[in-house]
Amino acid sequence: xxxxxxxxxxxxxxxxxxxRRLWMSLAMVLASAVVVAxxxxxxxxxxxxxxxxxxxxxxxxxxxxxxxxxAELNSSVMKEQVDLLREAPGIASDENGKLVSPELYxxxxxxxxxxxxxxxxxxxxxxxxxxxxxxNFKIVQGRLFTPGTDELIVGEGVLRxxxxxxLGKEVRFGKNRWTVVGVFSTGGNVFESxxxxxxxxxxxxxxxxxxxxxxxxxxxxxxxxxxxxxYIKNEPRLNQEVQTEANYFAVQGEGLSYMAIFGRVISAVMxxxxxxxxxxxxxxxxSDRAKEIATLRAIGFSNLSAFIGTMAEALVLALFxxxxxxxxxxxxxxxxxxxxxxxSFTQVVFSFEMTGQLVMQxxxxxxxxxxxxGFFPAWRATSVPVAVAFQSRG
Amino acid sequence: xxxxxxFELKAVAKRFKKGKETISIFDDLNMTIKRGDFLAIxxxxxxxxxxxxxxxxxxxxxxxxxxVFDGARIDGLSEGDLxxxxxxxxxxIFQFYNLMPMLNAAKNVELPLLLTSLSSKQRQQRVDTALxxxxxxxxxxxxxxxxxxxxLQRVAIARAVxxxxxxxxxxxxxxxxxxxxxxxxxxxxxxLNREFGKTIIMVTHDPAAARHATHTLHLDKGxxxxxxxxxxxxxxx
Ligand SMILES: Nc1ncnc2c1ncn2[C@@H]1O[C@H](COP(=O)(O)OP(=O)(O)O)[C@@H](O)[C@H]1O
Ligand SMILES: [Mg+2]
Numbered sequence: 075x076x077x078x079x080x081x082x083x084x085x086x087x088x089x090x091x092x093x094r095r096l097w098m099s100l101a102m103v104l105a106s107a108v109v110v111a112x113x114x115x116x117x118x119x120x121x122x123x124x125x126x127x128x129x130x131x132x133x134x135x136x137x138x139x140x141x142x143x144x145a146e147l148n149s150s151v152m153k154e155q156v157d158l159l160r161e162a163p164g165i166a167s168d169e170n171g172k173l174v175s176p177e178l179y180x181x182x183x184x185x186x187x188x189x190x191x192x193x194x195x196x197x198x199x200x201x202x203x204x205x206x207x208x209x210n211f212k213i214v215q216g217r218l219f220t221p222g223t224d225e226l227i228v229g230e231g232v233l234r235x236x237x238x239x240x241l242g243k244e245v246r247f248g249k250n251r252w253t254v255v256g257v258f259s260t261g262g263n264v265f266e267s268x269x270x271x272x273x274x275x276x277x278x279x280x281x282x283x284x285x286x287x288x289x290x291x292x293x294x295x296x297x298x299x300x301x302x303x304x305y306i307k308n309e310p311r312l313n314q315e316v317q318t319e320a321n322y323f324a325v326q327g328e329g330l331s332y333m334a335i336f337g338r339v340i341s342a343v344m345x346x347x348x349x350x351x352x353x354x355x356x357x358x359x360x361s362d363r364a365k366e367i368a369t370l371r372a373i374g375f376s377n378l379s380a381f382i383g384t385m386a387e388a389l390v391l392a393l394f395x396x397x398x399x400x401x402x403x404x405x406x407x408x409x410x411x412x413x414x415x416x417x418s419f420t421q422v423v424f425s426f427e428m429t430g431q432l433v434m435q436x437x438x439x440x441x442x443x444x445x446x447x448g449f450f451p452a453w454r455a456t457s458v459p460v461a462v463a464f465q466s467r468g
Numbered sequence: 469x470x471x472x473x474x475f476e477l478k479a480v481a482k483r484f485k486k487g488k489e490t491i492s493i494f495d496d497l498n499m500t501i502k503r504g505d506f507l508a509i510x511x512x513x514x515x516x517x518x519x520x521x522x523x524x525x526x527x528x529x530x531x532x533x534x535x536v537f538d539g540a541r542i543d544g545l546s547e548g549d550l551x552x553x554x555x556x557x558x559x560x561i562f563q564f565y566n567l568m569p570m571l572n573a574a575k576n577v578e579l580p581l582l583l584t585s586l587s588s589k590q591r592q593q594r595v596d597t598a599l600x601x602x603x604x605x606x607x608x609x610x611x612x613x614x615x616x617x618x619x620l621q622r623v624a625i626a627r628a629v630x631x632x633x634x635x636x637x638x639x640x641x642x643x644x645x646x647x648x649x650x651x652x653x654x655x656x657x658x659x660l661n662r663e664f665g666k667t668i669i670m671v672t673h674d675p676a677a678a679r680h681a682t683h684t685l686h687l688d689k690g691x692x693x694x695x696x697x698x699x700x701x702x703x704x705x
Contacts, residue, residue, distance in 0.1 A: 372554065464562060
């Protein structure tokens, strides 16, 4: 079978003749690279954002807010209601009693480092049990706030994106002064975009009396949400709805899945432009090589080898571009920190996350561009008449 | 039909359609080409020399009539079968050499062998032999851009004979060369004809080139006019 020998000879010749069309070939490589880089940037951003929200939510933590309030910000839970929820079925305990965390969630202003503009930051009021409910909670600098004082700790994301939250700094929100006594990490998830302080102090400073806004509770292994729902229904003093914390964040993140869709649309439009350029390059390549193709066919090379040769040239150029684009996207965007408006009009700080799976999507896009831009010119290559070999000009 | 005949053309017709018009190049062309012939085909520009060569080379199909090669008809073969037939039987030599600019001399000469089942080592040996035959053994690694016209045509000849075809088809093989280089190329073709028994059909408009052939046919208005005596063709030494 000589098809392999024929085709690899033709492929080799086409690749070696690329320098003759250097600029057009580079343009095709570049177009493919840019499209792939743009796609990957958007997907990495969406992925990072999703991961930030999703990793915050736990399946074995029940999350209570007032029925119909949709988010923590516009919910409220009275102290008596917290005590009733503590007695709901399926709530786990530790040596300090039930693992239940009533929390407050208010919004303060910060100045973004990147733009110098003001943006919202959540200030969460939390108690000792609340820390126990965050799996990856860790103080990375300084110490925890002392309950009953105007001390706060700052998430690593806030520290990265906003000015003036360094350890030891005094910050002012309205007429309230706070001192930053620690920096905390929660493993990269959305809680790092928050400031945490003692719940009782926030109740006082923000005139909340003894009320909270949300309640988190650790579930026992055999707990069932239906039992808790039934418990709430049968207790007229409760007007909360319950879901898993994971579910709450998944719903919060849904509104931002537009990023992935937007990225795909943008790169689809750009891919069309790149395709037009790539097709042009490949048609030029075929007419440029018409006499060579005809000569090979006069010698006895098959149509198929001309087809395969042109196809391979297009795929190699597009793939080369795709790899460059993926590499560029990886170097430029992987781990890049950004912030955007999340739920409740506050800033969510997240990192672009470039995974192997995303890179593969970019490579497939490049191969698609290569395939389409190679197919029609390759078809044209098979119909170059052999008689062209006898013409004085190719 | 005599076994001496390599080619037989019977009532061959060739017409081209140009829009609504039909141009008839050949209406009723008949000829036989014997094994071992070195045939020169001359004629004014536009008389159909290249068209005839295309028909003989299985590059183009006749509109009518029969083309018999070695006892079997080749008109009507599929494109794929014609490609195989060309690979097995024909070496082409072009006016403008048609070498692949990105391949060195040896790689150019090797091309027809890629269509065979020869091993890479066997191909290498054949390429060496062919390059030796045309006197370019020392230029095997040279690129076409580094060679003169005469050298390029010699590489092309090596490429045409490397797979040992019965027939060489040449379209103005010396049309782009000066007199002395042209004579060298023509003497090489003579050698291939006499010593290696290659049947050669050469289109040329140069009477001096035609004199190297054993026969000359003049083509005019789609017909052969007057056949020269072979004796007169021999080059006086
Ligand atoms: N593919 C084609 N389509 C239309 N006309 C053609 C084609 N090939 C050749 N011809 C015409 O046939 C005639 C003979 O051409 P050709 O065989 O190239 O002549 P020569 O080689 O003797 O100069 C010319 O008038 C040319 O215009
Ligand atoms: Mg001609």
